[in-house]
Amino acid sequence: GENVEQHPSTLSVQEGDSAVIKCTYSDSASNYFPWYKQELGKRPQLIIDIRSNVGEKKDQRIAVTLNKTAKHFSLHITETQPEDSAVYFCAASGNTPLVFGKGTRLSVIA
Amino acid sequence: DAGVIQSPRHEVTEMGQEVTLRCKLISGHNSLFWYRQTMMRGLELLIYFNNNVPIDDSGMPEDRFSAKMPNASFSTLKIQPSEPRDSAVYFCASSLAADNQPQHFGDGTRLSIL
Numbered sequence: 001g002e003n004v005e006q007h008p009s010t011l012s013v014q015e016g017d018s019a020v021i022k023c024t025y026s027d028s029a030s031n032y033f034p035w036y037k038q039e040l041g042k043r044p045q046l047i048i049d050i051r052s053n054v055g056e057k058k059d060q061r062i063a064v065t066l067n068k069t070a071k072h073f074s075l076h077i078t079e080t081q082p083e084d085s086a087v088y089f090c091a092a093s094g095n096t097p098l099v100f101g102k103g104t105r106l107s108v109i110a
Numbered sequence: 111d112a113g114v115i116q117s118p119r120h121e122v123t124e125m126g127q128e129v130t131l132r133c134k135l136i137s138g139h140n141s142l143f144w145y146r147q148t149m150m151r152g153l154e155l156l157i158y159f160n161n162n163v164p165i166d167d168s169g170m171p172e173d174r175f176s177a178k179m180p181n182a183s184f185s186t187l188k189i190q191p192s193e194p195r196d197s198a199v200y201f202c203a204s205s206l207a208a209d210n211q212p213q214h215f216g217d218g219t220r221l222s223i224l
Contacts, residue, residue: 032210043201043215044153089153093209097143097166102152 002027004092006101014109019077021088021104026071029094033066033073036089038103044089048075080108112136114204114216122222128190131219133202135183141208142185144177145201147218153201159185160208171196192223 003026013019025033034049050057050064050073057064061080066073073092077084085108091098115134123129135142144156157167162179170177174193179185189196199220203213 034212043217045215046212049212093211095209097141097155097158097208098213100153 002030002092002094002096002099004090004099004101006090006104008104009102010105010107012107012109013080015080015082017080019080019084019106019108021075021090021106022072023074023090023092023101024070024072025092025099027092027094027096028068028071030092032093032098033064034091034098035062035064035075036091036100038087038089040086047088077106080106082108082110084108114202114214116200116202116216116219118219119217120220120222122224123192124224125193126191127223128188129192129196129221129223131187131200131202131221133185133187133204133216135185135204136214137183139204139206139214140182141205141211141213142179143203143205143213144185144187145203145215146198147201148198156187158208165208194223197221197223 006023031052036044037047038044061078063076087103087105089103090101117132141160143158146154156169157177159179177187199218201218203215205211205213
């Protein structure tokens with residue numbers, strides 16, 4: 001079955017800097033890759049997703065890139081702000097439901 | 111549009127008691143997922159349904175846990191008898207299909223077993 005590895009587990013950045021979170025997956029049949037943000041005490045919320053027919057997708061300060069050959073995808077947050085502090089989860093799906101990574105705790109220091 | 115609705119938001123009960131968690135799917139969604147989240151184990155998929163049928167319950171910890179979907183829009187997760195180690199946040203999520211679709215999470219039930 002699918003296995004998703006996520007790195008790093010924790011990340012601290014200065015406000016205004018960029019943050020990058022990376023994930024790898026094992027199942028070459030996977031073709032849908034969403035990212036979720038979970039603030040403390042709240043539910044995971046979808047922030048951006050990408051399908052395998054696209055290599056990159058942007059939405060304001062966040063972007064996701066996908067390398068199907070290498071089986072990895074990344075989340076990029078530019079000009080980080082304190083409200084970006086949260087746990088971020090990547091996930092992958094192909095012939096199975098979403099398989100989630102273990103999460104990255106991002107702290108943006110003002 | 112109403113999102114996924116879970117109840118109760120918080121539940122505190124004594125060990126040995128039966129606990130029932132409830133979830134209402136987003137209208138038009140065909141798949142339902144139950145997750146458990148703890149600091150130690152992260153986000154674990156317990157069971158999922160597609161078109162009201164349980165597809166994979168391999169994540170259910172033991173026989174004390176059961177889940178049902180009596181109709182297309184509603185699901186319950188029951189723990190009987192409950193134990194302190196069941197304390198966690200339980201989320202349900204729904205999606206248009208079981209795979210290749212975003213899942214939309216409810217606000218969760220924070221369960222504490224004393």
